[in-house]
Amino acid sequence: MTKSATRRSVIKASAIAAALALTGCTAARPEEESPSVSPSPAETGGPSAAFTFATAARPSGLDPFLAVDTESHRVTRQVLETLVGVDPLTSAPVPALAEEWSESEDGRTYEFVLRRGVTFHDGEPFNAEAVCANFDRWYNLPESARGHEVLMFGSVFRGFADTPDLSAFKSCSPAGEYTVKLELNTRLPGLVPALASPEFAISSPRALSEGRGDELDQELNGTRLSAYARHPVGTGPFMFSSWVEDELALVSYPGYWGDRGQIQDLVFRTITSPESRLRALKNGDVDGYDLVTVSDVGELARAGMQILQRDPYxxxxxxxxxxxxxxxxxxxxxxxxxxxxxxxxxxxxxxxxxxxxxxxxxxxxxxxxxxxxxxxxxxxxxxxxxxxxxxxxxxxxxxxxxxxxxxxxxxxxxxxxxxxxxxxxxxxxxxxxxxxxxxxxxxxxxxxxxxxxxxxxxxxxxxxxxxxxxxxxxxxxxxxxxxxxxxxxxxxxxxxxxxxxxxxxxxxxxxxxxxxxxxxxxxxxxISTLTVSPRVAQYPTSPLLNEVFNNIRLAD
CATH class of the missing domain: 3.10.105.10 (Dipeptide-binding Protein; Domain 3)
Structure with missing residues (x-):
């Protein structure tokens, strides 16, 4: 079994020289958790803050299984969760929706013990049947829904139901209400790390059915997608609220099983120009943005913003x-x-x-x-x-x-x-x-x-x-x-x-x-960097971009 406590890190560029080092020398190292972090939501009566993050492009769709771009997954990571999580420092697999797992001696059978007391945003129970419904959907995805991109399921398992001789996936079956038995046709040592990928996030089976997740009968920005891809339903700390052109809104899920954090209203706003993202942050219109460019660094430092660096991946x-x-x-x-x-x-x-x-x-x-x-x-x-x-x-x-x-x-x-x-x-x-x-x-x-x-x-x-x-x-x-x-x-x-x-x-x-x-x-x-305003005391940087915003902590 693999277990690890959650840890977080943040890199702060509090001086112009430190920020300019991003263009001329090695960036600052992670600091320990800030002692000035605000009280927990439990002490303050629940999330109440608003937070706006600028993105460089619109999501292509919000069905994480069919999305292939990071901006889509940036959003779906907030709404849906995977069986396996990622340690923020080592990037090793850690428990998430599965509390523990075991592997058979021949490496062809895995058992996942699921977290209890978890519900989907539509009120449906999270259990072994729901997990296997997702695996069955992935395996049986019709060719018409796969598009031209290489989907993660095809990359990891090498085949779908129409090519069973190629696929490493054999079956998924409940071994109890909260135990999933996953059988493979071949040993796959990379399976557990792969299940932390956002493409393997677990959707509500009812929402998938009602949103006709496998019917790509709509189009958005040149991409075919389903009705479900416009309104995903998962178990994550945030629920989908609305998506109108360049602004996508989420709200904190009251029934979330874990730490809801401090943010009640979360907005992702698409601003394609780096100069416009910088201006929006300086003006207080957004609280942060990803993908800092070389030309941004000096002005961000002069404006007193924080520059956070990820390990290159x-x-x-x-x-x-x-x-x-x-x-x-x-x-x-x-x-x-x-x-x-x-x-x-x-x-x-x-x-x-x-x-x-x-x-x-x-x-x-x-x-x-x-x-x-x-x-x-x-x-x-x-x-x-x-x-x-x-x-x-x-x-x-x-x-x-x-x-x-x-x-x-x-x-x-x-x-x-x-x-x-x-x-x-x-x-x-x-x-x-x-x-x-x-x-x-x-x-x-x-x-x-x-x-x-x-x-x-x-x-x-x-x-x-x-x-x-x-x-x-x-x-x-x-x-x-x-x-x-x-x-x-x-x-x-x-x-x-x-x-x-x-x-x-x-x-x-x-x-x-x-x-x-x-x-x-x-x-x-x-090197990949992002920037946040001084109101952010802690941000969950991850080389794998596994950055869920209930882990953001705001300064007093």
Whole structure:
């Protein structure tokens, strides 16, 4: 069993010099809990505060199982909960809706003992039947509802009910009112960490049924979604209230089983411009925002705001579509890798502490390989490879998003401009294809199309290597058009290994294989920061973005 007490940390930049260090040196370290934290809600009669948080983009939908963007999950983490939680300091699995769990000797059966006294926001009881109803829904999700994105269930379990020979999932059954028995077709050591991912949050079965969760008969900002995705129902500390364009409102759930915190009314307000987010915070219109950019830091410090840093746990990459003519030639992809000057790309765009990436596994996982092929910046070698590949200057459409800030992509326009400059200098003919993030950018680059290159990334949501290489390269996906049976076999084997050292070596071998084939070019492991006003005494920072706002504490 895995158990841990909840701990929280906050990084405060109380002086201009400390904040400016984010652009010039290592950021401040976490402090202990502030002694000036306000009294608990139990002492004050319950939550009463209002809190507004600015986000860089609208959620694509609020069904956590089908959402693939962090802004959607930022909201759903407040409303719905998972069986397994995340320790805020170590990111290790901890109890949440499941108080404890056990694994059979062969690793194919898990039992989860559920928390009692929990109810969904619609009054329905939380029990083993409700949990299995969710697992059955996930497993039996019709293909028409899966879209072009790689869903977490498919990434973790490798298949749905229409491909039972591929799926690691076998069945979910109640073994009592508050005990769930989960059976697998193969050992899956990463299962428990994966269940902390927001995609595996437990919805009210009644609300799913009434909201026709599997019928994507509506559209919002270029994304198909269900009625349920506009009004989710979970067991979390906040209930859904309303969603009108750029403002989404939640309220504290009176029947919450845990600490309700101090916030009664929680609003997420979409402000796409970094400058506008900064202005809103300084004016007191919002209490904080995520994804602080390099240009924000000095002014935030001068205004007396707090800057909070997370351990890096995301990857920015240059995607390559091998279904585009010529991009299936390895020498073309190697030429792209040699054309890129990663240190120059980081300078002035990413916060200090961000690191160049030559593989797809963040350092936090401790699985770095020293044997990966490292394509240093070498325009001359890139030109030689282009000639050997027979490239004659054909136009290469390069997709990139506009008007958005992501944890892995602080300023997409500037990142594109620098990459385009470097690629053009090496002999590539780049055609820019800017696209509004809010108009379905992720969906557009996740399917086959007239695209040679694109900017994208991945923010990790659970502590396991499969979250990165399994999600991106564990099977054929249209984003890359990359078909590598040897790599897929390596990933399938690695994820089933129980021995920690053997598993680590398997993932290092996977990194080596990816580096030689270049299905995409890893660019950076960016530092991610957010900022809050002085009224916040404590904020639950998490590298996995498991930040639930009932854990915010406000100053007296």
């Amino acid at each position: 995301s990857i920015l990459y240059l995607g390559i579509n091998q279904n585009f003519p010529g991009m299936d030639e390895p020498k073309m992809r190697q030429a792209i890798a040699h054309a890129i000057d990663k240190p120059a790309l980081l300078e002035g765009i990413f916060l200090n502490g961000s690191k160049s990436a030559n593989q797809f596994l963040p350092e936090k996982l401790g699985l770095r390989s020293d044997n990966v092929t490292n394509y240093g910046h070498n325009p001359e070698r890139a030109q030689e490879l282009l000639k050997e590949a027979g490239y004659a200057g054909e136009e290469l459409p390069f997709y990139y998003p506009r008007r958005v800030t992501r944890a892995y992509l602080p300023n997409p326009e500037k990142v594109y401009a620098e990459l385009s400059r470097q690629l053009t200098a090496a002999g590539f003919n780049i055609r820019p294809v800017p696209m509004e993030w809010s108009e379905g950018y992720i969906e557009a680059v996740s399917k086959n199309g007239d695209r040679a290159l694109h900017l994208s990334g991945l923010s990790g949501s659970y502590m396991d290597a499969d979250n990165f290489v399994g999600s991106l390269f564990g099977s054929y996906i249209e984003e890359f058009g990359y078909d590598d049976a040897q790599l897929f076999t390596k990933v399938d084997r690695a994820r089933t290994l129980a021995d920690s050292e053997e598993r680590a070596e398997a993932y290092r071998s996977i990194s080596d294989r990816i580096s030689t084939r270049v299905p995409a070019v890893p660019l950076a492991f960016p």
